[in-house]
């Protein structure tokens with residue numbers, strides 16, 4: 001057996017620096033593909049003034065190859081950017097208007113998938129971490145504007161609309177009807 | 193004949209040890225990973241904290257960055273207490289979390305054992321994993337300062353949880369490019385096709401690296417638990433080297449065994465297979481040689497007529 005690399009001080013330093021560089025490149029790649037997931041911030045009652053825009057042409061190669069038809073719209077991990085500032089506890093229910101496929105909600109608490117309801121009331125001042133996994137069928141992905149929709153937040157006890165999050169998914173690979181190519185809004189927020 | 197019997201005895205011991213360790217990892221899975229996450233939920237309940245019932249609640253990765261980049265952590269919180277327990281246990285017992293509880297690391301180890309050795313790469317034969325894992329760890333800590341966070345991307349825990357919570361049946365949820373790369377490296381390249389099955393642990397896990405830094409310091413002290421070696425008893429059968437999932441053991445030119453506290457997870461697989469009880473786990477001095485001894489040279493073929 002030959003002597004392995006990284007047993008002398010110098011080769012150890014070289015390997016350390018090499019891996020340091022590779023890992024930082026991994027961080028750069030992660031930043032470059034940050035737009036694969038759209039982030040939103042919303043305080044309810046109220047509507048998100050900023051449209052959540054995501055360009056599926058900005059997906060990294062692994063995503064394009066393995067899972068191009070699923071995207072995430074996320075309030076971010078940790079504390080979460082869906083903040084409830086009502087006066088009474090809210091019973092939040094999500095409705096998805098004009099979405100082209102299934103929406104899978106990832107909420108780390110009691111949630112009823114069938115009705116889209118969070119089963120425990122959200123107290124005033126609480127923030128929620130939630131992800132919406134949106135399915136994009138192959139045919140809709142091949143157009144400049146994939147879809148324009150809205151996530152509606154209802155209070156399922158009072159049946160009142162307490163907030164909305166406008167969503168626009170585009171594919172800059174294709175041109176709009178007017179001939180202009182899509183231009184994505186600034187929606188680059190990192191996970192943490 | 194005698195040799196064959198001895199090998200099978202060692203294999204038997206190895207399997208018994210794997211079984212015992214498996215029980216620990218099942219406990220670890222129930223404690224830290226969704227859908228159970230009993231540790232996370234229990235601690236959150238005691239501290240009256242609102243926490244998710246999954247690995248993200250105790251995530252050691254983010255608080256590690258916060259602590260080491262000077263952001264600080266709240267000690268009396270789920271993440272604070274988890275991190276302290278992780279580091280204190282690593283100091284006193286060795287990387288206890290890795291060796292006994294981390295189901296993510298164990299998963300790829302057990303998976304790789306399903307493949308014959310000839311299909312697997314023994315990376316440690318070609319390269320010392322220690323500088324590589326510390327290089328990754330340094331980037332993990334320094335990255336966020338320059339806007340290159342590695343915390344959530346390339347996370348083996350997160351992918352393992354996705355895998356066990358639906359992934360086995362094909363439902364991974366939404367995957368990003370970095371999660372797909374992680375899956376490929378963690379499960380395939382550094383898992384299934386790596387000798388020991390713990391390539392991700394060796395090269396890409398900052399939590400493991402942090403524990404080993406602490407362990408390497410702790411192991412110098414007599415009152416801490418560590419893997420120990422009695423050179424006089426060792427018959428150089430190499431069984432420990434072959435069975436070490438982290439490839440933390442090597443055989444030197446003098447046929448004696450060399451050990452690294454910088455990637456040993458104190459899983460005690462080597463203790464179980466050693467036929468002469470030369471390797472033990474306990475208090476006191478380690479008994480290992482300090483310098484890395486040159487690996488064994490294969491005998492050169494003798495030319496005819498020489």
Ligand code: SF4
Nearest residue numbers: 290294297393397400
């Ligand atoms: S090195 Fe990381 S993935 Fe491996 S066992 Fe330890 S904590 Fe788990």
Ligand code: SF4
Nearest residue numbers: 436456457459460462
């Ligand atoms: S040296 Fe022994 S205790 Fe350490 S990782 Fe290898 S088998 Fe486990």
Ligand code: SF4
Nearest residue numbers: 426427429430432466
């Ligand atoms: S320490 Fe034990 S298992 Fe390892 S080579 Fe020596 S006798 Fe064999």
